[in-house]
Amino acid sequence: MPAKSRFTRLDAFTKTVEDARVRTTSGGIVTLTSLLLILYLVWGEWSDYRRITVHPELIVDKGRGEKMEIHMNISFPRVPCELLTLDVMDVSGEVQTGVMHGVNKVRLRSEGEGGGEIESKALELGADDGGKHLDPEYCGECYGAPAPSNAMKPGCCNxxxxxxxxxxxxxxxxxxxxxxxxxxxxxxxxxxxxxRREGCRIEGGIRVNKVVGNFHFAPGKSFSNGNMHVHDLENYFAGGEGVEHTFTHYIHHLRFGPQLPDTSSSQQILTSAWSNHHLNPLDGTTQATLEKAYNFMYFVKVVSTAYLPLGWERTGSILDIPHELVELGGYGKGSEENGNPGSIETHQYSVTSHKRSLTGGDGGQEGHKERLHARGGIPGVFFSY
Structure with missing residues (x-):
């Protein structure tokens, strides 16, 4: 029998001799059950320790002169691209008409033909070279109107x-x-x-002032008449034989600011049952009408949102950099330059909607006969933010 260690006296859990021990089936079951329970509790504590939680904090947004990006993908199956115009305006007085920078118009086949995209080759066959082969001295008439400031040849309409x-x-x-x-x-x-029978999909992004404003899709060329914003609706209402333009639309995607990256940590934030962080409530929205003179309004409440990594404090923002130096789609990406590497600055929003016929009447079609709609307005889809 080996010599006893001096620590033997300190053993508070004395053992019985092997001959006195009795092993039973129930004892084995209890042992296995205890081990499984201990492992389960340890795993639960480890998972809880590793779980990503969002700690919301409300602060006053003191930014001035900042810009915000709006990214969209919206289809209009009954309005051709030639008639569809995107305009932006806000309370600061800035107006962007016929926005094309950062936005693509994709021509769609008629709903009877499946509504798919028209191939680029088909578009090229239908293209016209216009004024490419004009005499260099040619100066087209503007028919009583002053030549536009963006004319290729000053003072002419070629x-x-x-x-x-x-x-x-x-x-x-x-x-x-x-x-x-x-x-x-x-x-x-x-x-x-x-x-006439084609549709149009508008996809891309626009940059707006971070103030109260609206962007809208409406038919015809837009212009200002006094203090009023007006669209030339003649071609829209003229239609054609068997053609009825309407503003039925599908919002495939609409977001304010950059989307959270598609990583496991972000997905846990997005899909966890206890969190609804950064969902875009208008994604997948469909609205239909059979009336030409019809107006859809979306009232959007936008809240600036910053996601900061653990241990970081907001020390700067890419929005502090002059917006002329930031490419479209570059907002919200944290970096060493703005003091927030790994952070994301974006926007969440909530929305309510309203639709009405421009001919007036009540809301009987929507089940609200007590509502009376005013007459007049511009047909289209309007987003007020």
Whole structure:
């Protein structure tokens, strides 16, 4: 028998000799059950320790002169791209008309043909070279309107688009361009008729001031008439044989600011049952109407949101960098330069909606006969933020 260690006296759990021990089946079951229970409790504590939690904190946004990005993907199956216009305006007085920078218009086949995209080859076959082969000395007439500031040749209207811009500049309705030499040369009315049954999808992003404002999709060229924002609706309401333009639309995606990255940690924030952080409530929204003169309004409440890694404090923002130096889509990405590497600055929003016929009447079709709608307005889809 080996010599006893001096620590033997300190053993508070004395053992019985092997011959006195009795092993039973129930004792083995209790032992296994205890081990499994201990492992389960340890795993639960470890998982709870590793679980990502969001600690919300409300602070006053003191930023001034900041910009915000709005990213969208919206289809209009019954309005051709030629008639669809995107405008932005806000309380600071800034107005962006006919926005094209950062936005793509994708022509869609008619709903009867499946509504798919029109192939680029088909678009090229339908293109017209317009004024590419004009005499270098040619100076097109603007038909009584002053030449637009963006004309390729100052003081001249050499293309149909420039004549339309000139008319919009003096708040004149343009129509189909009959008896306008540039439009007849470019076959504007023929191209317009060929697109009557098409739809349009607008995708991309716009940059706006972070103040109260709205962006909207409406038919026809837009211009200002006094203090009023007006659209040339003649071609929209004219339609064509068997063609009824309406603002039925599908919002595939709409977000304010950058999307959270598609990583496991972000997905846990997005999909956990206890959290609804950063959902875009308008994604997948469908609205339909059979009326031409119909207006859809979305009232959006936007809240600036910053996601900071553990242990970080907000010391700066990419929004503090002059917006001219930030590419579209670059907002919200933390870096060493702005003091927040790994952070994301974006926006959450909630929304309520309203729709009405521009001819007035009550809300009987929506089940609210007690509501009375005013007459007048511009057909389209409006987002007030």
């Amino acid at each position: 293309t149909c688009a420039e004549v339309r811009d000139a008319y919009a500049g003096v708040s004149w309705s343009f129509g189909r361009g009959e008896n306008v030499e540039q439009c007849e040369r470019e076959h504007y009315s023929e191209h317009l008729d060929a697109q």
